Amino acid sequence: MNAQEPNWDTAMGMDRLPTHIIDKSVPELLDLTGRKxxxxxxGGDGLGQATAHRLAGCGADVALVGRTLEKVERRAAEVEKKWGVQAVPIRADLSDWDEVHRAVRESKDALGGLDIMVNNPVMSFAGAFEQHTKAEIDTTVLGSLTMVMYGAHAALEHMVAQGHGRIINISAVGGRVQQKGLTTYCACKAGVIGFTRNLAHEFAPRGINVLGVAPGIMIKPDMRRYVTAPRDDRERAARTSIATSLERYVQLGRVGLPEEVANMVAYLASEAADYMCGQTIDVAGGIWMG
Incomplete structure (x- = not known):
């Protein structure tokens, strides 16, 4: 080899290829046994609990963080009983910087490590933008963007030191398309997509991979109730809006389950997604805005 030439194996990263995966099956690649x-x-009925179940179903031990201790205790007990892994309930106000950092520290200590951080906070207001109050705008920005940043920052405190980890941020397909009545929320979710891309760019060289998932219209028990039996004009309007969106823009023509979105979170947390970085994957029934 010419002394002036670089080591091409090293320059192209071929010395770091995960050749051990070649003979593995896909179920083996999705195995999260031993991960924290x-x-x-x-704590609620949506994507957070579904994600905890999916990760636990792949073998991971899970800390469930939420604002109400009784709710995360109940969910953690369900996860532990169903999947036979360790599931730890942690109470924290995700809008509070110090509480988020404390919750992640407690989670790591209780589980004995931190490999995967799923940022899934939500607080938002819908409606015409000109009718929003300052408090509603501030709450939506805090709950839809800032709290994701808090969670990522708290996880990085530990992942940087250990030189590895995976952060998965929950955005929304609204971060890519226009939706009436959700201007602030959609702008924030676009921010989550940009935050994910830039955080990955900054920390991938340090062994920490950052990815995102963008759900579409997910059906939860409370939503199912007002879709089938709305109690007032607001709920009837929401039902009409959802039905119109499904008919016009969602190619599969139906709402989704939180568990369908959680499938993607589990995939991105696994070895099967090791060559993905900075991307946010839509799980939204093929939504488009023509």
């Missing part, structure tokens, strides 16, 4: 995961916003 934190999921925020995990």
């Amino acid at each position: 995961a934190v999921v925020t916003g995990a």
Whole structure:
């Protein structure tokens, strides 16, 4: 080799190729046994609890973080009973910087490590932008963007030191398309997509991969109730808006389950997604705005 030439194996990263995966099956690549995961916003009936179940179903031990201790305790007990992994309930106000950092530290200590951080906070207001109050705008920005940053920052405190980890930020397909009545929320979710891309660019060289998932219209128990039996004009308007969106813009023509979105989170957390970086994947039934 010419002394002036670089080592091409090293220059092209061929010395770091994960050749050990070649003979593995896909189920083996999806196995998260021994991994330690934190999921925020995990006490309710939506994506947080579904993600905790999916990660646990792949073998990961999980800390479920939420605002109400009784809710995350109940969800953690369900996860532990169903999947036979360790599931730890952690109470935290995700809008509070110090509480988020404390919750991630407690999660790591309780689980014995931190490999996967899923940022899934949500607080938002819908409606015509000109009718929003300052408090509603501030709450939506905090709940839809800032709290994602808080969670990522808290995870990086530990992942940087250990030189590895995976952060998965929950955005929304609204971050890519225009939706009436959701201007502030959609702008924030576009911010999550940009934050994910830039955070990955900054930390991938340090062994930390950052990815995102953008859900579409997910059906939860409360939503199912007002879709089938709305109690007032607001709920009837919401039902009409959802039905119109499905008919016009969602190619599969139906709402989705949180578990369908959680499937993608589990995939991105696994070895199967090791060559993905900075991307946000839509799980939205093929939504488009023509």
